[in-house]
Amino acid sequence: MLEPSAGTGALVRAIPAGARVVAVELVANLARALGYMTPKVRCGDFLAMNGELGTFDRILMNPPFDHGADIQHIEHARGKLKAGGRLVAICAAGPRQREQFEAIAAEWIDLPVGSFKEQGTNASTAIVVIETSL
Numbered sequence: 381m382l383e384p385s386a387g388t389g390a391l392v393r394a395i396p397a398g399a400r401v402v403a404v405e406l407v408a409n410l411a412r413a414l415g416y417m418t419p420k421v422r423c424g425d426f427l428a429m430n431g432e433l434g435t436f437d438r439i440l441m442n443p444p445f446d447h448g449a450d451i452q453h454i455e456h457a458r459g460k461l462k463a464g465g466r467l468v469a470i471c472a473a474g475p476r477q478r479e480q481f482e483a484i485a486a487e488w489i490d491l492p493v494g495s496f497k498e499q500g501t502n503a504s505t506a507i508v509v510i511e512t513s514l
Contacts, residue, residue: 382436384426384457385443386410392417395440402433427456435460439467445503448472451480454508464514473506486511 443453
């Protein structure tokens with residue numbers, strides 16, 4: 381399983397015990413702290429990582445949203461998904477995101493307004509689920 385924008389590890393902590401997780405984080409201090417949650421941590425820019433990460437059965441992500449970065453991150457992650465795989469991402473629920481993903485999504489779930497208020501944002505968000513065929 382891949383978590384390509386692991387941050388403080390909120391999603392990594394939610395992954396069931398025993399899953400083999402690769403966490404990617406740009407900020408070195410956060411990447412070091414993730415080492416306590418999973419043995420496979422890569423410190424660097426996910427968008428610059430290509431073949432060295434490999435491919436994954438499952439991808440769980442909450443990418444950055446600034447200036448449509450969530451679209452770029454989700455598209456990059458889709459390229460790392462194995463056949464029969466599943467990608468679940470939190471993204472902005474804006475028109476660009478809907479245009480890019482709603483038609484190809486197995487599920488598009490609009491989240492309630494204020495879902496991330498405690499994290500300091502009132503951005504409209506959704507969960508997008510993308511599956512690849514075998």
